[in-house]
Amino acid sequence: MAALVVLFMLFLTNPVFSQSNDRYDNTNLFIATSCGNDAVISMPTFINNRNSTFNDLRMQLLSKRVFYARAQSLTGGDSVFTAVQCRNYLTVDQCVACFDDGVSRLANSCNLGNGGFISYDNCFIRYEDYATFYNNPYVMEDKDLTPTLKCGNRSASQPTVFQQVVDRFLSDIRHATPKISNLYAASTRPITSENTTVYAMAQCVETIDPARCKTCMNTAYDLLNDCLPNTEGRFLHLGCFARYSDTPFFNVNQTIDIASFIKEHSNKVAIIAEAVAGVVLVLLVLLVWLLYRSWKKSKKNDQDTTDFEGAVHYSYKDLQLATNNFSEENILGKGGFGEVFKGVLEDNQVVAVKKLQIQNTGIKDEFENEVKLISNVHHRNLLSLLGWSMEGSYLLLVLEYMANGSLDRFLWGSKKGTLNWNQRYEIIFGIARGLAHLHNEFHVKIVHRDIKSNNILLTDDFKPKIADFGLARFQPEDQSHVSTKFAGTLGYTAPEYALHGFLSEKVDTYSFGIVILEIISGRRSTEVKHDSQSTNYLLENTWKLYEKKTHIKVIDEALNLNRHEQEQVIKIIEIALLCTQSPASIRPTMSEVVVMLQEGKSLGTRQLTRPTFVNNQDRRIYIGSSRPKDIQATKQTRTQKADNIFDVREKGMNVV
Incomplete structure (x- = not known):
C-alpha cells in the first residue's frame, strides 16, 4: 500500500508538459485555477475520495484513450465528483501529462474547501462534492467564476486585414462548434497579405447540450474580438474553451472541415439579406410600430422579458x-x-x-x-x-429531474425510515446552504416563502435541492421586511407573516426549523402526538420535551445512533427551536445556521424562548407563552376575541 502511495505522489509532481517539434508548438500554458470555499464533514475523508477519483480518471485516459472522463467516490459521506477534458488534437501522453500537472497543482492549492477547478491550454480538471456540474457546468456555489480572457502582446503587421479575417474565422468557429457531434472544432485560415496562417479551435464540455454550448461560444466570440488585432487570444469559461494564434499549436492534418457546418448559417444570412433588401420599407414601418409599442409597455414588462x-x-x-x-x-x-x-x-x-x-x-x-x-x-x-x-x-x-423525488417520501411516505443519520444531516446542511445563498449570496435577497419537506427534492446521492420558487419574492436590500399578502403553508409558516403579512428572510428560517424537526423525528409538523395530558403537534411536543431536558425522545426510532451522533442530533434540535422563536429578530440568519451546523456548535450564550404554536385542529394560531386554558373561550364573536388569537378560517387561508 505504501508503495502505491509513493507512486501516486510521484505522478502528481510531474512538471508542466511542454513539447516543441518541427510541426507545432504545444507549450501547455497554465490559465486559471479556483478552489471551493465550503467546509466538508471530514477533510481527510474528502481528500482520500478526491485522490481516488484522480486515480480513476488517469486510468480512464490511459486505458480507454479518451479525452473526456469523469469519476466519483462516495465513501464516508464526503462525496467527490471529478471530470477532466483534454483538447482533441493531443496525443494520449500529452493529455495525461497535462492532467498530472493539474492534479499536482490542485493537491497543493485546494485542500481547505469542497471543490476545485484548473485549466490549461491542453486540458481542464474540475472536482466538486455534487454531480450536477457534469451536465450543467454553470451549476456552482460560493464562487463567481467569470469568463477568463488572455490576449497576446504582439500585434499583427497589418492590423486591419488581420482583424477582418480572424473576426470572420472566429465567427465561423462559433457557429460550427455546437453543431459538431463532440462539440469540438479545429481549423486554419490563411492570410495571404501577411504570408501567415491562423490556427483556431473551440471545445465545449462534452456532456452539455448544444444550446448551452452555443451560448458559451457566442460569449467566446464576443470577448476574443477584444484581443484583435493581437496575434493570439484565449477564452475560458466553465462550459467551453476557445483559442486562436498565428503560431501553430496543432498539426494541419488535425483540422476539421467546418464548411458544411457553417454553410447552413451562411445560406440563411444570404436569404435574410435578400429579403431585407426587398422589404426595406415594410421593415421601417414595422420598426416604427415596434418602437411605439415598446414605448407603451411598462418598464416591468421590459425587465421581465x-x-x-x-x-x-x-x-x-x-x-x-x-x-x-x-x-x-x-x-x-x-x-x-x-x-x-x-x-x-x-x-x-x-x-x-x-x-x-x-x-x-x-x-x-x-x-x-x-x-x-x-x-x-x-x-x-x-x-x-x-x-x-x-x-x-x-x-x-x-x-x-430528481429520481428520488421529494424528502417527505423518505420521512413518512413509501421510503419511510430508510434515511440514515449521515444522510439526514447532509440534507439539513444542504437546505441551510441553499437558503443562505438565496438570502445573502445572490445579487438580490430572495425569500422563498414556502419551505417544507415536499418542496425539498433529493438527488441520486440524497443531496437536497430546494424546489418550487413560485411563491418566492425579492426583498429590497434597504428594508428589513416587506408587507405582502399571505401565501404559504400553515404548519411551516412563521406567525408574523401569517398574522400581519410581515415578510423577511426570517420567515424561511422559521420554516427551516420546522423541516429540521421533521427530518429528525420522521413526523409531519401537523401530526398529532398524544400524551397523558394534551394533544401536541411536532413543535409544541418538541418544546415540552426540551423544557424537561428529554428532547432526545424527538429522534426517529428508525435511527440507530451512537452516543456521539445522539449528542449531535440534540444540538441540532436546539438549533431548530432557535430558528422557530418569535419575534423574528431573535432568530439566527441562515448564514449563522450554516456556521453552527458546520462547526457542531449548540446555542452558546443564546437563551431559547417558547416558540409560537400552531393548532390546526381548531384552526388558530396562538401567540404568547401558552395556549388559553379554556379553548371554548376562543369561540366568542370576532369583536370579543383576544388580540393574540387569529382565526384562519375568517381570513380565508388554506390550512394543511
Whole structure:
C-alpha cells in the first residue's frame, strides 16, 4: 500500500508538459485555477475520495484513450465528483501529462474547501462534492467564476486585414462548434497579405447540450474580438474553451472541415439579406410600430422579458412529445398550480416538466416570477431551471429531474425510515446552504416563502435541492421586511407573516426549523402526538420535551445512533427551536445556521424562548407563552376575541 502511495505522489509532481517539434508548438500554458470555499464533514475523508477519483480518471485516459472522463467516490459521506477534458488534437501522453500537472497543482492549492477547478491550454480538471456540474457546468456555489480572457502582446503587421479575417474565422468557429457531434472544432485560415496562417479551435464540455454550448461560444466570440488585432487570444469559461494564434499549436492534418457546418448559417444570412433588401420599407414601418409599442409597455414588462435569458425556450409541441402528451403514467406530482410530469427530450435528457394551470389572470405573473427567479440562480442545493414555454394558455417549466423525488417520501411516505443519520444531516446542511445563498449570496435577497419537506427534492446521492420558487419574492436590500399578502403553508409558516403579512428572510428560517424537526423525528409538523395530558403537534411536543431536558425522545426510532451522533442530533434540535422563536429578530440568519451546523456548535450564550404554536385542529394560531386554558373561550364573536388569537378560517387561508 505504501508503495502505491509513493507512486501516486510521484505522478502528481510531474512538471508542466511542454513539447516543441518541427510541426507545432504545444507549450501547455497554465490559465486559471479556483478552489471551493465550503467546509466538508471530514477533510481527510474528502481528500482520500478526491485522490481516488484522480486515480480513476488517469486510468480512464490511459486505458480507454479518451479525452473526456469523469469519476466519483462516495465513501464516508464526503462525496467527490471529478471530470477532466483534454483538447482533441493531443496525443494520449500529452493529455495525461497535462492532467498530472493539474492534479499536482490542485493537491497543493485546494485542500481547505469542497471543490476545485484548473485549466490549461491542453486540458481542464474540475472536482466538486455534487454531480450536477457534469451536465450543467454553470451549476456552482460560493464562487463567481467569470469568463477568463488572455490576449497576446504582439500585434499583427497589418492590423486591419488581420482583424477582418480572424473576426470572420472566429465567427465561423462559433457557429460550427455546437453543431459538431463532440462539440469540438479545429481549423486554419490563411492570410495571404501577411504570408501567415491562423490556427483556431473551440471545445465545449462534452456532456452539455448544444444550446448551452452555443451560448458559451457566442460569449467566446464576443470577448476574443477584444484581443484583435493581437496575434493570439484565449477564452475560458466553465462550459467551453476557445483559442486562436498565428503560431501553430496543432498539426494541419488535425483540422476539421467546418464548411458544411457553417454553410447552413451562411445560406440563411444570404436569404435574410435578400429579403431585407426587398422589404426595406415594410421593415421601417414595422420598426416604427415596434418602437411605439415598446414605448407603451411598462418598464416591468421590459425587465421581465430580459430576465428570461439564461433558460432554453421550448415549444409546447416539444414538451408534449417529451411527456407522451402529458400522460397520467408520467405524472410525478400535483401541486396548487398544476402538475409535474416526467419527460424525455430529443437528446434523451430526462427532465421534469411543470405544467401550470391558468385559474386567473394573475397566474402568468406567477409564472414569469418563477422563471425570472430560478433562471438566474445557480447553486447545488437549488433546483435548476433548464427551460420554459409560454404559448397561449400553456405555461410550462422544464426542470432538473430528481429520481428520488421529494424528502417527505423518505420521512413518512413509501421510503419511510430508510434515511440514515449521515444522510439526514447532509440534507439539513444542504437546505441551510441553499437558503443562505438565496438570502445573502445572490445579487438580490430572495425569500422563498414556502419551505417544507415536499418542496425539498433529493438527488441520486440524497443531496437536497430546494424546489418550487413560485411563491418566492425579492426583498429590497434597504428594508428589513416587506408587507405582502399571505401565501404559504400553515404548519411551516412563521406567525408574523401569517398574522400581519410581515415578510423577511426570517420567515424561511422559521420554516427551516420546522423541516429540521421533521427530518429528525420522521413526523409531519401537523401530526398529532398524544400524551397523558394534551394533544401536541411536532413543535409544541418538541418544546415540552426540551423544557424537561428529554428532547432526545424527538429522534426517529428508525435511527440507530451512537452516543456521539445522539449528542449531535440534540444540538441540532436546539438549533431548530432557535430558528422557530418569535419575534423574528431573535432568530439566527441562515448564514449563522450554516456556521453552527458546520462547526457542531449548540446555542452558546443564546437563551431559547417558547416558540409560537400552531393548532390546526381548531384552526388558530396562538401567540404568547401558552395556549388559553379554556379553548371554548376562543369561540366568542370576532369583536370579543383576544388580540393574540387569529382565526384562519375568517381570513380565508388554506390550512394543511
